Amino acid sequence: MKEFKLGEQEFIPLNTLLKLLNFVQSGGEANHLIDEGIVKVNEVIEKQKRKKLRVGDKVTFQNHVVLITKS
Numbered sequence: 001m002k003e004f005k006l007g008e009q010e011f012i013p014l015n016t017l018l019k020l021l022n023f024v025q026s027g028g029e030a031n032h033l034i035d036e037g038i039v040k041v042n043e044v045i046e047k048q049k050r051k052k053l054r055v056g057d058k059v060t061f062q063n064h065v066v067l068i069t070k071s
Helices: 014-020 027-035
Strands: 002-005 039-041 058-061 064-069
Touching: 014 027, 014 039, 014 058
Parallel strands: 002 064
Antiparallel strands: 039 058, 058 064
């Protein structure tokens, strides 16, 4: 499991997280994969592209698992 530290931010949008972690090449690709139901947040398929991820949320994408943490 990988950790993503929010730092001073309150949240990060789901599609932005996928792009920042280089799981996708572009925001458009992230949006498409979210629409396809490939991404889970807290074990539930997430269809909101800009879902606000906060401390404690867990994102599962393909063979990646990311836990959102505070800095």
